[in-house]
Amino acid sequence: MLSLHRLTSGVLLAAKSPLSLSRRLNAFLTPYVCIPNDAREVGENLTVVPNFVSSEEENTLVDEIEKTLGRKKYEYDHWDNAIHGYRETEIASWRPCSEVIVQRVKKVSFAQSSKPLTHTHVLDLAEKGIIKPHIDSVKFCGPTIAGLSLLSTRVMRLESEQDATRDWIEVLLEQRSLYILRGPLRYNYTHAILDSTSSFKNNFIPNQRRISLIFREEPDK
Ligand code: OGA
Numbered sequence: 130m131l132s133l134h135r136l137t138s139g140v141l142l143a144a145k146s147p148l149s150l151s152r153r154l155n156a157f158l159t160p161y162v163c164i165p166n167d168a169r170e171v172g173e174n175l176t177v178v179p180n181f182v183s184s185e186e187e188n189t190l191v192d193e194i195e196k197t198l199g200r201k202k203y204e205y206d207h208w209d210n211a212i213h214g215y216r217e218t219e220i221a222s223w224r225p226c227s228e229v230i231v232q233r234v235k236k237v238s239f240a241q242s243s244k245p246l247t248h249t250h251v252l253d254l255a256e257k258g259i260i261k262p263h264i265d266s267v268k269f270c271g272p273t274i275a276g277l278s279l280l281s282t283r284v285m286r287l288e289s290e291q292d293a294t295r296d297w298i299e300v301l302l303e304q305r306s307l308y309i310l311r312g313p314l315r316y317n318y319t320h321a322i323l324d325s326t327s328s329f330k331n332n333f334i335p336n337q338r339r340i341s342l343i344f345r346e347e348p349d350k
């Protein structure tokens with residue numbers, strides 16, 4: 130696993146430099162992020178950690194999640210919902226072998242002073258499932274959102290609320306990677322998980338079933 134300390138301090142350093150944004154991007158982030166010239170706010174507000182969990186750990190989590198979801202059906206009905214083609218659950222109490230992984234995510238993602246929610250949101254997106262652009266409710270969730278992507282690779286697109294056509298960022302969410310969104314990227318940009326028309330740096334990303342674990346913290350008072 131990459132040392133997150135290195136990753137984070139690299140990003141911080143990069144954000145302070147006056148170089149153009151593509152130069153300012155942390156070297157570790159470059160393969161995973163696609164931005165046009167106008168995108169701002171990347172710097173310390175986005176972290177991507179490839180291979181945050183091993184295949185074995187992925188199997189451990191998926192096994193527990195599938196047992197929890199049981200025979201729940203995928204929901205396709207409500208087109209006005211932000212998420213389409215999915216089933217979901219919340220897990221507060223994990224088996225010990227999963228709990229270790231969950232704690233590792235929380236430790237890396239949240240400041241020591243923050244209060245991560247005890248429930249982890251688990252989202253099982255079908256092959257045809259998508260998440261439309263949205264901003265997580267500020268009533269229920271604080272400034273940091275972390276997501277662990279399992280089973281397949283998808284593309285997340287962030288768009289500035291002020292100028293979505295010029296100010297956007299695409300992030301490659303590889304299978305088993307962790308991403309962390311903070312501050313302005315969490316509050317002032319919508320995020321979406323794209324469908325099968327998506328490509329990343331000219332590589333086609335086929336739609337496959339994806340499970341994500343989303344970790345949030347208590348909202349600001
Ligand atoms: C959400 C969401 C992103 C993901 O459930 O609000 O944006 O990575 N999920 O699944």
Ligand code: MN
Pocket residue numbers: 263264265320
């Ligand atoms: Mn969201």
